[in-house]
Amino acid sequence: MTELTSIVLKSVPNLAAAYATAVLTAPARRGGDRLPDLELVLPELAVDREHLAAYHRVCGFRLADELPVTYPHVLAFPLAMRLMTDRAFPFPLPGLVHLRNRITWLRPLHAAERITFRVRAEELAPHERGTRFDVVAEASVAGETVWTGRSTYLRRGGGRPGRPERRASPPAPTAVWRVPEDIGRRYAAVSGDRNPIHLHPLAARLFGFRRAIAHGMWVKARCLAALEGRLPEAGTVDVRFKLPVLLPATVAFAARRADGGWSFEVRDGGRPHLSGTVQPAGATPCPAGRCSAPSRRGSSAGRW
Structure with missing residues (x-):
């Protein structure tokens, strides 16, 4: 593995500046076969409780000092934007597709803790629709890494078509959500x-969409809010983003016990938007949305 150059930031990167850089430099980013050997570090970040409460409300979580497992992704997002607009980053942000997000946590994080974030890019590889790569964020407290998020992105173009995904019959919905037009x-x-x-x-x-679309990470957070109180103290939640949720929308959420954790989906009729799994720490990992459910005989059961 190539040794990374660590840059320690004194403050949270300015997102407005990052978006401006993304737009202005997009035409010059032609792709490439190398990601920047760079790690951005933001030490001792304090959680803003008002911001945390706003996140709770928009995603459907109960107000609490414990951070939802998706919340550190939001805290690390400015670092990811700063990394992906670095001059050494090969791909333009406009047009990137968020394929997958995997979060592993070793224990709950709390609002009173000071959190150090590290963000890097890795795993550049061919994909059937182009080129994929991962942006990895790590959160540590007092030198101990307690949370890791891995987002897989696709740069479309080239590639070879793969086998079409086999679609299973949708499970019975657990809930029906009306997603408002302004949720984006x-x-x-x-x-x-x-x-x-x-x-x-x-x-x-x-960008080719008939209407505005919901953020994939909002859909993921909304699913975990629906499972609040039933998630493990430590574990992994892994989702694959499929078809976008066009706003406004009415979608069906389905969750079931599977392999010691949870399997869940969001669909609009037969159209899959997201599939995911929750696995407790120590369980055998399985692909998102593909864990088998236990037998229940006798019951009825971004793109950027």
């Missing part, structure tokens, strides 16, 4: 992810 703007205000495809139908049409 509301989540953007909290997360800082102001990608125009989430904000307004006219902006979304410039």
Whole structure:
């Protein structure tokens, strides 16, 4: 593994400047076969409780000092943006597709803790629709890494078509959610992810969408909010983002016990939007959305 150059930041990167850089430098980023050997470090970040409460509300969590397992992703997002707009980063941000997000936590994080974040890019590899890579964020407290998030992105172009994914029959829904038209703007205000495809139908049409679409990480957080109180103290939640949720929307959420954890999906009729799994620490990992459920005989049961 190539040794990384660590840059210690004195403050949270400015997202407005990062978005401006993303737009201005996009035409010059032609791709490549190497990611920057760079790690960004933000030490001892204090959690803003008002911001945390706003995140709780927009994603459907109960107000608490314990951080939802998706919340550190929001705290690390400015570092990820700073990394992906670095001059050595090969791909333009406009057009990147968020394929997958995997979060592992060793214990709950709390609002009173000071959290150090490290962000890097790795695992550049061919994909059937282009080139994929991972952005990895790590959160540590007092020198101990307690949370890791791995987001897989796709740069489309080239590649070889793979086998079509086999679609299983959708499970019976656990709940039906009405997703409002403004959820993209509301989540953007909290997360800082102001990608125009989430904000307004006219902006979304410039990128090929009929309407604005929900953030994938909002959909993931909303699923975990629905499982709140039933998640393990330590574990891994792994999701694959499929078809976008066009706003406004009515979608079905389905969750079931599977392999000691949970398997869950979000669908619109037969159209899959997200599939995921929750596995407690120490369990055998399985691909997102593909863990088998235990027998229940006799019962009924981004793109950037």
